[in-house]
Every structure is written in C-alpha cells, then in structure tokens.
Amino acid sequence: MDLSQAKQIIDFIDSTDLMEVYWEKGQERFHFKKSQELSSSGTRLPSKPWRAVASPAVGVFRLGKPGYPGCDDTEGRDLKKGEKLGWIEMGRKVIPVESPAAGRLRRVLIQEGEAVHYGQPLFLIEVPTGV
Amino acid sequence: MFKKVLVANRGEIAVRVIRACRRLGLQTVAIYSEADRESLHLRLADEAWCIGPGPSAQSYLCVEAILSAARLSGAQAVHPGYGFLSENSRFARACREAGLVFIGPTEEAIEKSGNKAVARVLAKANGVPVVPGTEGAFRTLSQAALQKLAASIGYPLMIKAAAGGGGRGIRLTRDPRGLLTDWETAGREAQAAFGDGSLYLERYLERPRHVEIQIAADLEGRVLAFPERDCSLQRKHQKLVEESPSPAVSPRLRRSLQEAACRVARAVRYSNLGTVEFLLSPEGKFYFMEVNSRLQVEHPVTEMVTGIDLVCEQIRIAQGRPMRRRPVKILGHAIEHRINAENPERNFSPSPGRVSKWRPPAGQGVRVDTHVYEGYCVPSYYDSLIAKLICCGKDRRSALARARNALEEFQIAGIDTTLSLHRRILECEAFQRGKVHTGFVEQEFLNHTVPMDPILPKEPHP
Known part of the structure; x- marks a missing residue:
C-alpha cells in the first residue's frame, strides 16, 4: 500500500461514522482508529465529495x-x-x-x-x- | 395474546420495560432518535428503529413515526413508558385503531384522569376528600368573579392548569393583590405548555406531605392497592427522593388511603397501572390531588418493598390475564434517589455530555435503574434523569444506611450530577426523623422561602 492509497482509505472512513477499521490482505495490514476530537470536529473533507x-x-x-x-x-x-x-x-x-x-x-x-x-x-x- | 412489544420511550425506562418483556419471553422493538444512537435501550432490544431527529416533537412524540415503526417491525403491542405519549389518549386511540394493544389504561380512563378538574369532581362525588377549591375549570373569568371565588375558598391559593402536569401552569397567591397577575401568568403558561389555558383555584396547604397509592386494575374491574409512596422531597414539583412506606402513615391511615384510591380508580373505570396522588396535612388529613394514568418513575420503590414486578404485572394485565390474588405485603422499607445530570450549584442547569467515569454502587438491597454506561454521552434534548438508585432494608434505618453507603460509592465524572445534594439530604437530621414536607428541599438546601418559583417550559416529563 502506498501513501495515496492510505490517504484514500482514510478519507473514505472519515466520510462515514465508522470509529475503527481493521483491514488485512495478504501481507498488508491496516488499522485505523479515529480520535474523538477528529470525529467530532468534522473539518476534514473527502477529496471526492x-x-x-x-x-x-x-x-x-x-x-x-x-x-x-x-x-x-x-x-x-x-x-x-x-x-x-x-x-x-x-x-x-x-x-x-x-x-x-x-x-x-x-x-x-x-x-x-x-x-x-x-x-x-x-x-x-x-x-x-x-x- | 401479543408476543412482540414496541417500547415507545427512551432512557432508563425503556431499558426497564425491555427487561420486563424479556422476563416474560416477549420480543422487543426499540425506537430511538438520532441523538440516542448510543443509548443502551436499543442494544438490549431484539430490534431497533431510528424514527426521527433529536427533538422529541419529531421523534418520541411523533405518533405517525412510532406507528410506522410498529407496523414495519410487526409489533403487536406498545408500551409507552412515562412522559412523552404515555398519558396521551389520542396516542392510545391511534394504537388501538392500528390494531396494537396499548399497554396502559383505556382512552376514556386516560381522559378522565388526565383532566384534573374532572377527576376532582369524580373523587368528591365518591366520598374522597379534596382540597377546598373551584368546581370545574375556567377559561375566562371577570376580575370581580375571580376575587369573589378566591375569597370563598380562602388564601393562600394555588392557581393550577386543568391540563397541567410536571409543575407547569401553577402559581401560589398569598393575598388578593397578586391574584389577577398570577391568574393571567398561569393562563399564558398553561396555553403555551399544554395548548389549553383553562385554570382552577385551590386552597394551598402549608407544609403538606406528598403521598401516593399505586393501583393496579385488571380488565375485569378488579382493583388492587399497594402500600403508599412518600414523595415529599421535591424541587419545583419535581420529585427527588421517594420512599415506602411513609414515615407519616399509620396502618390505619394506609387503609383509608388505599380505600380512597380504589374508589377513585373505580369512578374513572380504571384499568392497568396507575397512581392516585394525595396531599397529607401535618394533622394527618389527606386530600385527593390527581391520578397519574401511567407507570411512574418511582415505581421501583413499590417493587422493592413488596417484591412484585410492576411492569410485568402491567404487561400481564394488558394481555387480558386476571390479576394476582395474593395479598400485597410490606417486606421492609425502600428509598429511591433520582440522580440527574444537573448542577445543583448552578440552579440545577442541565449538564449534558460525555460520561468519562461511571462506577455505580451494588450489593444486597441496592438497585440502580439506568441507561448510562462509561463513555455514554448524555444528549441535551431530553430530561436529565440519568439513574435511579433504589435501596431497601428490613426497616427505614437500614434502608437509609444502605442508601448512604451506596451514594458514597457512586462515582460519576465528565458531567455534573445531583449526587452531592442526595448525600446532603441523607445527612439531614429532619429527614432522618421523617419530618419533611413538599417545600422542605427548597427551604433547607436551596435557601428559597417560597417554593413556587416561576417555572419555564421544558421537555414534558413526570
């Protein structure tokens, strides 16, 4: 996974109300957890609205x-x-x-x-x- | 006989009702507003339906949305809890017309008990003592007629809304000079809060106690009366502490109160659970106040002192089963403290927000009814009750001792609560001796001389 892919996933999760995501594919693992402040501020916008x-x-x-x-x-x-x-x-x-x-x-x-x-x-x- | 119940409420009472349904082997449907997505009740139910946004007018008070959720979920009965639509006869009728069993009294009984003026006339006609006052309510009244009426009843006077409840549309007048202003203010408040500006006058009793009798009536007209609850500790007509039995009621007075409550229940052809409220004067005379045609917040006090699950009884009655025949016994003493998310230091302003720490007490004779857990966020839309602590013991002293320990153990952080006020109440000697009245909390703890401050409209709640 490269940086832009990671960014895309983060942006997607941010556009939902998911608080925590685990993702696993072959050797790749991804764990994303939203902090309280980030989720409630809602200032980050996904690139594709x-x-x-x-x-x-x-x-x-x-x-x-x-x-x-x-x-x-x-x-x-x-x-x-x-x-x-x-x-x-x-x-x-x-x-x-x-x-x-x-x-x-x-x-x-x-x-x-x-x-x-x-x-x-x-x-x-x-x-x-x-x- | 229904097998699936929709619980048309939120908070601790929704949790309480769901538990009773589960005990009876019934399936449950929770409804919730967007602001209650984290609430415990929707996790405990078999299914949950989001019915609207945070404001209750568009969710918990929206009859169409609730009935729509009932239809989609296949629920066969509706439990209204307390507050919201629980005493709304139109809701009860809408449920019936939609083919749903309303777990509560009939529409006619709700209407008769809900109109305080009608209930009063019925009580008086059936030999139940009432506080001196007007017969019926008035929408408009000339100044001269008002003054004459007030003089015939005698001061101090209470001006009350006919459609009232929850302490709104009520004024205390001590002399003829303030009468007209108070009458007009109460009328405006009643109009705003209930859409009905009708008022009536009543003599104001000094230092009364609030005692009430829980009743249960089955569909065949059998009426059962439970031991009294004493709810004298109040703030702005909102109960804070309730106990049973009352330290001011003798076995003989209890029988009189129970007989009076049963007469009122029969007069309005009551069915299901209800409560008949009385004022008790320091001389031991009681006067009928009103009928509450719903399950009450303080019902666990009666449950703890009799060992009877009232919500299960209520559901069984609605299923058309005959009522229990065994006599109701007093097994000891029980006391309930209502813990609110409010700041007692800042005039009880609501304190919504995230609960960062939640350590409720436990142990023998200690019960906590709540929908709160650590990390829960108390929404700002609804009333501020977050937990009821109910403690019981073999007598009043041991119940109070348990309550004292439990309140000490109770730890809540992140929001302000009324825990500290409850601790202070239990330390108070007059309370320990059982010498209290309905103005006691304001007098002793809040330094108010007159217990009848103007009350601003807020969410409807018992």
Whole structure:
C-alpha cells in the first residue's frame, strides 16, 4: 500500500461514522482508529465529495406515488437540487425524498418497497467540489 | 395474546420495560432518535428503529413515526413508558385503531384522569376528600368573579392548569393583590405548555406531605392497592427522593388511603397501572390531588418493598390475564434517589455530555435503574434523569444506611450530577426523623422561602 492509497482509505472512513477499521490482505495490514476530537470536529473533507441522501422518515420506500410517474433511479444520471428521488410512506403520510444538491446519482442503496429507518442512506450522489 | 412489544420511550425506562418483556419471553422493538444512537435501550432490544431527529416533537412524540415503526417491525403491542405519549389518549386511540394493544389504561380512563378538574369532581362525588377549591375549570373569568371565588375558598391559593402536569401552569397567591397577575401568568403558561389555558383555584396547604397509592386494575374491574409512596422531597414539583412506606402513615391511615384510591380508580373505570396522588396535612388529613394514568418513575420503590414486578404485572394485565390474588405485603422499607445530570450549584442547569467515569454502587438491597454506561454521552434534548438508585432494608434505618453507603460509592465524572445534594439530604437530621414536607428541599438546601418559583417550559416529563 502506498501513501495515496492510505490517504484514500482514510478519507473514505472519515466520510462515514465508522470509529475503527481493521483491514488485512495478504501481507498488508491496516488499522485505523479515529480520535474523538477528529470525529467530532468534522473539518476534514473527502477529496471526492459523495453525499448520502438520507431517508427523511421511518417507513416504506416508493419510487412513485399515485398521480406521479416513478422516479428515475439510473446510476450515473445528473440531478438537480431538490429533484425527487422517491417517497417514504409513513403511515398515511407520504414524504418526498429530494436531492440535497445538484450532482450525479452514483449509487442506489434502496429498492422499491423496502422498509427504511429515519436517516438511512438511500442514495449516494457526487457533488461537484465547492458546492 | 401479543408476543412482540414496541417500547415507545427512551432512557432508563425503556431499558426497564425491555427487561420486563424479556422476563416474560416477549420480543422487543426499540425506537430511538438520532441523538440516542448510543443509548443502551436499543442494544438490549431484539430490534431497533431510528424514527426521527433529536427533538422529541419529531421523534418520541411523533405518533405517525412510532406507528410506522410498529407496523414495519410487526409489533403487536406498545408500551409507552412515562412522559412523552404515555398519558396521551389520542396516542392510545391511534394504537388501538392500528390494531396494537396499548399497554396502559383505556382512552376514556386516560381522559378522565388526565383532566384534573374532572377527576376532582369524580373523587368528591365518591366520598374522597379534596382540597377546598373551584368546581370545574375556567377559561375566562371577570376580575370581580375571580376575587369573589378566591375569597370563598380562602388564601393562600394555588392557581393550577386543568391540563397541567410536571409543575407547569401553577402559581401560589398569598393575598388578593397578586391574584389577577398570577391568574393571567398561569393562563399564558398553561396555553403555551399544554395548548389549553383553562385554570382552577385551590386552597394551598402549608407544609403538606406528598403521598401516593399505586393501583393496579385488571380488565375485569378488579382493583388492587399497594402500600403508599412518600414523595415529599421535591424541587419545583419535581420529585427527588421517594420512599415506602411513609414515615407519616399509620396502618390505619394506609387503609383509608388505599380505600380512597380504589374508589377513585373505580369512578374513572380504571384499568392497568396507575397512581392516585394525595396531599397529607401535618394533622394527618389527606386530600385527593390527581391520578397519574401511567407507570411512574418511582415505581421501583413499590417493587422493592413488596417484591412484585410492576411492569410485568402491567404487561400481564394488558394481555387480558386476571390479576394476582395474593395479598400485597410490606417486606421492609425502600428509598429511591433520582440522580440527574444537573448542577445543583448552578440552579440545577442541565449538564449534558460525555460520561468519562461511571462506577455505580451494588450489593444486597441496592438497585440502580439506568441507561448510562462509561463513555455514554448524555444528549441535551431530553430530561436529565440519568439513574435511579433504589435501596431497601428490613426497616427505614437500614434502608437509609444502605442508601448512604451506596451514594458514597457512586462515582460519576465528565458531567455534573445531583449526587452531592442526595448525600446532603441523607445527612439531614429532619429527614432522618421523617419530618419533611413538599417545600422542605427548597427551604433547607436551596435557601428559597417560597417554593413556587416561576417555572419555564421544558421537555414534558413526570
């Protein structure tokens, strides 16, 4: 593992809420532990800013809802800020899932009809640096 | 009969209820807010659902989110704990309509007991003594009518919110001059805190004790009364120390209190666990105060002194099982200290943060109900109760001795706590002799002459 790889791993871990990571592959071993101060300050930014779109409620994820066409969940497509990505059915309430910023849809982590927690990452979007 | 219970609460009571469910072989579902991700209750439950952000209005008070989690997890019953939605009849109704068993009283019983004015009329009609005061509550009242009413009851007076609880919307008035201002302030406070500005007047008793009777009623209408708890040590109407039995209650008075509590319970057609609160005058006269239609914070005192697991009883009642027939016996004496994350030196300001050291006491007759562990971070969103220390012994002296040792042993660092105040209370001679009243803590330890400071709205909590 070279320095840039190590940096990439650190940046990735920093973008999550993981506190400690062990990694082993052949002869290579890697142990990363976040210090309290670092994790709470949150000043370090990953080089590639992928942002998670979190579920706004606890409920069932839907790509469409009556009267609306289903949302396009093709990975790689461009998104506008506030664009609908789906809905959460919380009892009788239906709450929209919206893109928090303009960017590119990178990963879809959810399927139609799945139960989701509040705050659960549903999508990862790539946001241009500086946004 | 339900097999899976969703616990619609957080903190130590969620832990307590989950333990009772496990004892009964029931599966448990925890719910939590984002601020409670580290909390112990979600680790003890069979599954846990994050239902919203930190503020309780969007999480622990959000009926839709809780019912959504219940549906997704397949829970068949909901235990509301105390505080939050535990005394909310709309929540109880919403649970029933969603096909869930609400582990608590019926909606009708919650409504009747929750409205203090209605409960008072019912108590009086059933021969239970009440403090002299107005019949029913008033939303608006002319100044002349108010003065006339106050004079007929007699000063000093308490102005109370009909929908009240937790010490909000309450004012003490000692003479006619301050009456109107206090009435208006209390009305505003009640409107802000409960969305209902209705008020009523009541004579203020000097130096009363707070005694309460735990009741349990099954679905067939059988009512069981437990020995009294004495909760006279309070600060701003928030209980600090509770004990059972009361040093001021004789066996004869206990029977009268229990009979009165059962009459009130039957009058509101009560089912499940509840508590009937009374004021006890220094002369030994008691007056009905209110019914709390939920499990109470201080329930372990009764558990320790009778050997009965109240939460298990509560769940069994909700399952429709008939109530125990064995008589309730007093096995000794028990005392509870509520440990809060607050700084007593700084007017009890909340002290959230990381608990860097946590060494709770243990041993025979020592119980600690808590959700805290070393490294836990006390969130700032909720009430500041972090642990309940309950000690019991064969008599009051031995229970107090155990409590003294346990409090000495208890070590907490990283946050401020009320441990020091509890140690001081136990050293106090008047307390040791059992000579206290509801204004005692403020008078002896906080140098306040009038125990009725204005109270700012905070998180709803019993």
